[in-house]
Amino acid sequence: MTQINIEPHQSEPQGLLSLFEKRKKIYPARVSGNFRRLKWGFMAVLLGLYYILPWVRWERGEGAPDQAILVDTINRKFYFFFIELWPQEVYYFTGLLLLAALGLFFITTLFGRVWCGYACPQTVWTDLFQLIERRIEGDRIKRQRLDAGPWTINKVTRKIIKHTLWLLVGLCTGGAWVFYFQDAPTLWADMLSGQLYFIPTFWMIFLTFSTYLMAGFAREQVCTYMCPYARFQGAMFDEESLIVSYDKTRGEPRGKAGEGGDCIDCNRCVAVCPTGIDIRNGQQYQCINCALCVDACNAIMDKLGQARGLIRYNTFHNTVSGSSSLKNLFKTVRFIRPRTIFYLAIINVVGWTMLYGLLTRPLMDINVIRARNPLFITLSNGDIRNAYTVHIVNKTWQHQTYTLSTNHTTGTIFIPDVTGKAHQVDVSVKPGKVGTFRLLVDRPYTQSSGTIPLTITAKTPKFEDSYNSTFIMPTETN
Amino acid sequence: MAKNTRQKENQTQTETTGHEWDGIEEYNNPLPLWWLWVFAATVVFSIGYVIYFPAIPFLNSFSKGIGEWSQYKQLDDIMQKAEQAKAPFENKIVHLSAQQIKNTPDLHQYALESGKATFALHCSQCHGAGGGGAKGYPNLLDDEWIWGGRLEDIVYTITHGIRSAHEDENSRDMGPMMAYGDEEILDKAQIKDVAHYLQTLSKKYLKPNESTERGKVIYAENCASCHGEQGSGSQELGAPSLNNAIWLYAGDTKTIIETITHGRAGQMPAFGQKLSENDIKKLSLYIHSLSGGEQ
Numbered sequence: 001m002t003q004i005n006i007e008p009h010q011s012e013p014q015g016l017l018s019l020f021e022k023r024k025k026i027y028p029a030r031v032s033g034n035f036r037r038l039k040w041g042f043m044a045v046l047l048g049l050y051y052i053l054p055w056v057r058w059e060r061g062e063g064a065p066d067q068a069i070l071v072d073t074i075n076r077k078f079y080f081f082f083i084e085l086w087p088q089e090v091y092y093f094t095g096l097l098l099l100a101a102l103g104l105f106f107i108t109t110l111f112g113r114v115w116c117g118y119a120c121p122q123t124v125w126t127d128l129f130q131l132i133e134r135r136i137e138g139d140r141i142k143r144q145r146l147d148a149g150p151w152t153i154n155k156v157t158r159k160i161i162k163h164t165l166w167l168l169v170g171l172c173t174g175g176a177w178v179f180y181f182q183d184a185p186t187l188w189a190d191m192l193s194g195q196l197y198f199i200p201t202f203w204m205i206f207l208t209f210s211t212y213l214m215a216g217f218a219r220e221q222v223c224t225y226m227c228p229y230a231r232f233q234g235a236m237f238d239e240e241s242l243i244v245s246y247d248k249t250r251g252e253p254r255g256k257a258g259e260g261g262d263c264i265d266c267n268r269c270v271a272v273c274p275t276g277i278d279i280r281n282g283q284q285y286q287c288i289n290c291a292l293c294v295d296a297c298n299a300i301m302d303k304l305g306q307a308r309g310l311i312r313y314n315t316f317h318n319t320v321s322g323s324s325s326l327k328n329l330f331k332t333v334r335f336i337r338p339r340t341i342f343y344l345a346i347i348n349v350v351g352w353t354m355l356y357g358l359l360t361r362p363l364m365d366i367n368v369i370r371a372r373n374p375l376f377i378t379l380s381n382g383d384i385r386n387a388y389t390v391h392i393v394n395k396t397w398q399h400q401t402y403t404l405s406t407n408h409t410t411g412t413i414f415i416p417d418v419t420g421k422a423h424q425v426d427v428s429v430k431p432g433k434v435g436t437f438r439l440l441v442d443r444p445y446t447q448s449s450g451t452i453p454l455t456i457t458a459k460t461p462k463f464e465d466s467y468n469s470t471f472i473m474p475t476e477t478n
Numbered sequence: 479m480a481k482n483t484r485q486k487e488n489q490t491q492t493e494t495t496g497h498e499w500d501g502i503e504e505y506n507n508p509l510p511l512w513w514l515w516v517f518a519a520t521v522v523f524s525i526g527y528v529i530y531f532p533a534i535p536f537l538n539s540f541s542k543g544i545g546e547w548s549q550y551k552q553l554d555d556i557m558q559k560a561e562q563a564k565a566p567f568e569n570k571i572v573h574l575s576a577q578q579i580k581n582t583p584d585l586h587q588y589a590l591e592s593g594k595a596t597f598a599l600h601c602s603q604c605h606g607a608g609g610g611g612a613k614g615y616p617n618l619l620d621d622e623w624i625w626g627g628r629l630e631d632i633v634y635t636i637t638h639g640i641r642s643a644h645e646d647e648n649s650r651d652m653g654p655m656m657a658y659g660d661e662e663i664l665d666k667a668q669i670k671d672v673a674h675y676l677q678t679l680s681k682k683y684l685k686p687n688e689s690t691e692r693g694k695v696i697y698a699e700n701c702a703s704c705h706g707e708q709g710s711g712s713q714e715l716g717a718p719s720l721n722n723a724i725w726l727y728a729g730d731t732k733t734i735i736e737t738i739t740h741g742r743a744g745q746m747p748a749f750g751q752k753l754s755e756n757d758i759k760k761l762s763l764y765i766h767s768l769s770g771g772e773q
Contacts, residue, residue: 021508221510374610377619377769380722385769387608387619416770417580440769 033295593764
């Protein structure tokens with residue numbers, strides 16, 4: 001037997017690690033500047049769209065909903081301005097998701113995580129909640145003091161007001177959400193008259209509290225602990241992407257103004273950061289590229305009479321080489337490079353394909369299911385009958401009469417209890433509905449024909465669609 | 479080899495756990511404490527869950543939970559809701575005949591859907607899920623109706639059954655077809671002749687011969703009273719038509735001889751007691767819609 005030497009493994013760390021730590025609450029300070037104004041602008045536009053869009057009307061015709069954007073869960077249809085999608089066209093959403101993902105990759109390649117910094121709902125609502133917080137409890141230092149201080153009447157009052165306002169914003173968020181799923185004016189009238197239906201009310205309350213929780217408390221933790229996009233966007237940018245960076249060559253060594261580098265270590269960039277990081281430590285996974293630290297630093301530089309751009313949007317390439325200044329930034333950034341061309345190309349292919357598909361989308365569809373029990377029926381005169389279930393989808397908003405026929409010249413077709421026997425029969429389908437018909441096809445018996453191809457066609461003066469099925473002939477009869 | 483030396487990583491000054499594998503170090507990024515509290519909350523939730531819902535298995539039973547939730551109860555609720563949804567249709571159907579329902583598109587649509595479910599539950603065992611029938615069980619999709627294929631005929635057949643020993647006097651209790659061989663009315667040769675003759679009735683292309691000519695005479699004396707002189711059958715007597723391509727029990731010589739020798743007496747239970755009048759009307763409409771029945 002071989003002797004195995006087992007040595008005690010030296011695994012005892014020098015100090016016991018804690019797997020958990022108390023969250024360090026972040027008190028972002030107020031900041032003003034170009035990027036802050038841009039962020040306000042984005043917030044106004046996005047929230048405006050969110051609240052106004054369900055009220056936009058779009059005429060589609062008699063009997064059709066006139067809401068521009070409507071997710072009709074009851075009738076399983078999706079309306080978006082001129083686009084109308086049925087459940088069987090749900091694959092368009094694959095294209096939509098593809099476009100959304102590619103759009104994110106494209107913009108991230110160019111400008112880093114600007115989606116996170118400006119447009120993500122988590123950012124927008126957190127910003128809104130922080131605005132309310134600042135108005136009620138004051139700026140960074142005041143809030144820190146208030147939280148550290150005793151529970152005075154002043155503190156309790158401010159907290160109550162803040163949380164009430166937060167909940168109200170949450171309620172508005174949830175309230176607007178449900179309008180996307182039902183006719184907004186009708187639902188609003190019902191709400192006002194006190195008629196609350198279970199499902200919209202449930203979602204209103206659910207979103208009230210999820211907004212309250214996410215924007216009021218979880219905040220940057222959603223980005224750092226929960227969001228997968230935040231993490232994989234790190235793989236989307238390269239050394240040419242514009243990301244918020246600290247100009248080390250200009251700033252270091254930090255210290256008093258006039259001594260050493262331009263950074264005076266005032267910590268304003270850290271104070272205003274919504275995710276509580278120090279941008280001077282370089283690129284970090286918490287950074288959402290919102291550029292509030294840029295505004296903060298620029299304000300300080302202006303006061304010191306120094307040039308702006310100690311912290312600025314810059315490429316990793318430029319940051320390392322230290323070769324560019326704020327002024328010639330756009331000259332040094334290569335926006336057109338293989339990666340961006342590639343993304344733009346795929347976006348174009350997917351986008352135009354989808355648009356073409358949507359614009360040339362057929363307004364009717366026929367589907368045939370052959371009856372399998374029994375496969376064929378012998379009739380009294382020896383003819384053979386096959387049965388089919390025919391679905392005709394009427395995607396128009398008018399009543400349509402379809403003429404059904406087959407490519408068989410012998411024999412007859414009919415829909416029992418609906419039509420007589422003939423070579424072609426007329427069926428009608430209500431606007432925006434699927435008509436289901438039991439179609440019987442009778443044919444004289446022909447020995448050893450086996451399975452015969454059969455094409456069933458539905459036709460109107462404007463539309464035509466057919467489906468290839470089979471007619472099964474028994475190999476022998478009684 | 480794993481080394482354990484806690485230190486700050488060079489690039490970003492992040493603290494490491496001190497774990498290092500082949501030069502790859504692990505950052506120390508502890509989870510937020512509330513994460514732990516979420517875990518605690520799920521434990522607390524599970525206590526409430528176990529108390530409210532059925533959860534703990536015993537030897538022969540399980541804890542019922544104070545909510546008294548069960549899948550059976552859930553099913554009852556769903557069924558009750560379905561009954562409520564059906565009520566407006568059922569209340570109208572009760573006053574109408576099957577033909578009147580057929581003339582009202584909305585009610586007809588409802589009746590077909592409802593009848594389809596009843597068919598699957600009560601009829602498909604013999605007549606097949608698609609109504610195609612089987613040997614001895616009539617095909618409901620073709621154009622021969624042994625006892626009549628008009629709506630009212632179908633309603634009558636379902637209500638009273640066929641030779642069902644139903645207490646009521648009814649016209650579907652006709653005596654069975656006699657066993658001509660077993661009761662020694664015809665001998666084997668005669669039965670064979672009749673069988674040959676019957677095949678010429680069904681298959682028009684078969685040429686008559688001596689056997690079929692003899693069979694024709696025997697047929698006229700013994701069979702024509704019920705099945706008709708031309709073999710066209712009789713719906714009043716429930717005697718299937720013999721001069722067409724449809725055979726209830728196969729049309730080969732062997733099976734025909736078997737039928738004549740031992741007789742036939744197909745039965746169907748009466749559903750008048752089992753199903754409501756509404757159910758029978760809806761079922762009849764569904765069966766009629768499979769092939770168009772008879773007008």
